[in-house]
Amino acid sequence: MKKLVLAALTLVAFNGYAQQEIEAKELSKKEIRALLKAEKRKKEIEEFAKQGLNEYGIDETAQTWFLALRYYIPGGKQDSGIPILRTAASFSTGKKFPLWVIDGTQFDFPPMSPMQLAPLITEVRILNSMSEINKYGQLGRAGVIVLKTKLVDSK
Secondary structure, three states: OHHHHHHHHHHHHHHHHHHHHHHHHOOOHHHHHHHHHHHHHHHHHHHHHHOOOOOOOOOOOOOOHHHHOOOOOOOOEEEOOEEEOOOOHHHHOOOOOOEEEEOOEEEOOOOOOHHHHHHHEEEEEEEOOHHHHHHHHHHHOOOEEEEEEHHHHOO
16 A cells, blocks of 8 residues: 555656646747846845845945945956056046946046945946947046946836
């Protein structure tokens, strides 16, 4: 009797597993890509949490912009807490701090402290290469930090 019950449970377990496989094969390529993207995003959020960052990779408790955006800043250079993205000998007489573009508005320096703005940031893009900063001309010659906030997302 025990063997019969064990065999029945085994068949039910395998049948249930087989059903899950069939259902997974019926997903479209678009749905599979969406699932993979969601899984990647979940892993990214977990990695951010390990580093003490919010779900967007921002340190909301940082005292300086350099620390708040440390996940996104390549090279790790700063001056007075403001990140330096591009350095060159010609910058000695020119601009060394990046252009800040927050929700489409350009600023020479960040308009708020990181503790005020960091909780609102939903997307960060660091533009370093000449092809990326070309759009901003002379204003962007030291690099560009593009921030998107929840204020724009709610519109």
